[in-house]
Amino acid sequence: KSLYNKNEAIASINRRLLEEHGIKAVDILGSIGSGKTTITGCMAEILGKKKAVAALAGDITTTIDADRIREKGAEVLQINTDGGCHLDANMVKNALPMFDLEQLDILLIENVGNLICPGGYPVGAQQRMVVVSTTEGPYMIVKHPYIFKDASVVAINKIDLAAAMEVDLAQLKADALTIKPDIRVVFTNGRTGEGISELIAALGLTD
Amino acid sequence: KSLYNKNEAIASINRRLLEEHGIKAVDILGSIGSGKTTITGCMAEILGKKKAVAALAGDITTTIDADRIREKGAEVLQINTDGGCHLDANMVKNALPMFDLEQLDILLIENVGNLICPGGYPVGAQQRMVVVSTTEGPYMIVKHPYIFKDASVVAINKIDLAAAMEVDLAQLKADALTIKPDIRVVFTNGRTGEGISELIAALGLTD
Numbered sequence: 158k159s160l161y162n163k164n165e166a167i168a169s170i171n172r173r174l175l176e177e178h179g180i181k182a183v184d185i186l187g188s189i190g191s192g193k194t195t196i197t198g199c200m201a202e203i204l205g206k207k208k209a210v211a212a213l214a215g216d217i218t219t220t221i222d223a224d225r226i227r228e229k230g231a232e233v234l235q236i237n238t239d240g241g242c243h244l245d246a247n248m249v250k251n252a253l254p255m256f257d258l259e260q261l262d263i264l265l266i267e268n269v270g271n272l273i274c275p276g277g278y279p280v281g282a283q284q285r286m287v288v289v290s291t292t293e294g295p296y297m298i299v300k301h302p303y304i305f306k307d308a309s310v311v312a313i314n315k316i317d318l319a320a321a322m323e324v325d326l327a328q329l330k331a332d333a334l335t336i337k338p339d340i341r342v343v344f345t346n347g348r349t350g351e352g353i354s355e356l357i358a359a360l361g362l363t364d
Numbered sequence: 365k366s367l368y369n370k371n372e373a374i375a376s377i378n379r380r381l382l383e384e385h386g387i388k389a390v391d392i393l394g395s396i397g398s399g400k401t402t403i404t405g406c407m408a409e410i411l412g413k414k415k416a417v418a419a420l421a422g423d424i425t426t427t428i429d430a431d432r433i434r435e436k437g438a439e440v441l442q443i444n445t446d447g448g449c450h451l452d453a454n455m456v457k458n459a460l461p462m463f464d465l466e467q468l469d470i471l472l473i474e475n476v477g478n479l480i481c482p483g484g485y486p487v488g489a490q491q492r493m494v495v496v497s498t499t500e501g502p503y504m505i506v507k508h509p510y511i512f513k514d515a516s517v518v519a520i521n522k523i524d525l526a527a528a529m530e531v532d533l534a535q536l537k538a539d540a541l542t543i544k545p546d547i548r549v550v551f552t553n554g555r556t557g558e559g560i561s562e563l564i565a566a567l568g569l570t571d
């Protein structure tokens with residue numbers, strides 16, 4: 158409980174710092190391999206045409222995700238937790254000074270692949286997005302209600318495999334709206350880019 | 365650290381109790397929707413023909429998984445963590461007396477969907493199996509080395525979707541063997557049952 162409060166305090170500091178510099182930040186959550194990095198890269202590429210976009214990639218180990226997002230043109234910093242199951246506000250606080258906050262418009266924060274733990278640790282982003290994948294089956298949303306309660310957007314990704322998985326997209330959308338009636342639901346294919354512009358709009362990043 | 369030691373102590377009690385009753389127990393780990401429940405159900409159905417099989421299903425909420433495994437003929441208990449990201453030894457300790465340990469031969473324990481947190485919390489099973497899915501992409505094994513270090517078997521599931529995902533099965537197997545050279549790798553299709561008999565053998569459950 159006190160760890161949580163301490164994290165909240167640092168998250169508030171981060172939030173204020175980002176707001177003072179007019180930087181829009183999104184905390185991107187989702188289970189392993191749901192498509193966070195692919196989607197972050199797609200968004201960075203599109204937004205990067207007109208804005209200064211940077212990203213933080215959180216993983217237990219390796220720089221695979223940071224490298225992949227960097228290929229899409231954004232400035233990226235990799236944070237390795239070495240075992241920790243979520244990013245926390247302190248890790249993000251230490252990373253922020255690495256960027257030119259004067260120039261920065263948008264910060265995309267890819268959290269560690271985990272649909273549970275990051276829920277309890279806000280990092281100071283103004284909003285959170287959850288990326289789920291049709292390949293996880295039909296139950297992942299109803300089984301993990303808490304993570305959606307703090308999210309403004311959910312991307313239902315890998316729609317190209319919904320048929321093969323026998324997953325009902327309309328039902329998944331309904332599941333999300335049941336948990337959080339005002340959540341914005343966007344269907345995406347991270348590989349083709351389908352739905353990514355709609356996702357950017359849902360996140361209020363278009364301006 | 366002290367939480368971990370306390371858990372270890374209870375895990376040892378569970379381990380001894382299971383061994384005294386000649387019960388083989390497997391802790392089944394894997395990310396959300398990787399196929400744990402499907403595979404547990406398949407194994408329960410096959411093993412149930414000749415042995416007394418029971419299962420524990422761990423989830424944040426709902427009894428969906430316990431219900432699905434029960435349909436396959438095993439006696440099942442659902443454990444809800446209400447937010448906790450892993451089963452712990454104490455939860456399992458409280459569940460064990462619910463079963464007729466005199467009669468029981470095999471206990472399959474499906475852990476909460478999470479490729480990180482359960483790693484640090486043994487529950488007292490003699491062995492651990494990790495279920496990964498080709499739909500998670502090519503990097504999930506190299507990015508999560510710690511969870512494999514304590515596992516004796518890894519099931520690489522949803523092989524039917526490897527081609528669509530452009531995932532190299534041989535590379536995934538090599539990734540696992542690099543982390544743990546003596547781990548047994550089995551390719552499975554939870555839906556068709558392909559590889560399940562081989563998995564049962566790899567787990568030493570055939571007798």
Ligand SMILES: Nc1nc2c(ncn2[C@@H]2O[C@H](COP(=O)(O)OP(=O)(O)OP(=O)(O)O)[C@@H](O)[C@H]2O)c(=O)[nH]1
Pocket residue numbers: 187188189190191192193194195196222269270271314315316317318345346347348349499500501502503504507528529
């Ligand atoms: N078929 C299909 N594959 C996709 C889609 N989006 C992403 N992928 C693939 O899914 C795999 C995992 O995608 P990532 O973007 O790495 O997923 P992630 O959520 O960042 O994974 P972690 O950070 O490791 O938890 C990769 O092989 C991607 O190419 C999609 O819409 N359809």
Ligand SMILES: Nc1nc2c(ncn2[C@@H]2O[C@H](COP(=O)(O)OP(=O)(O)OP(=O)(O)O)[C@@H](O)[C@H]2O)c(=O)[nH]1
Pocket residue numbers: 292293294295296297300321322394395396397398399400401402403429476477478521522523524525552553554555556
């Ligand atoms: N295509 C395909 N689908 C599979 C396979 N195995 C399981 N599934 C499907 O994948 C989805 C998720 O499977 P589950 O067994 O519920 O996965 P899980 O690991 O128990 O998920 P959680 O307990 O919720 O973390 C379901 O729709 C299954 O029918 C497989 O080999 N191929």
Ligand SMILES: [Mg+2]
Pocket residue numbers: 193194195222267
């Ligand atoms: Mg990623």
Ligand SMILES: [Mg+2]
Pocket residue numbers: 400401402429474
């Ligand atoms: Mg399950």
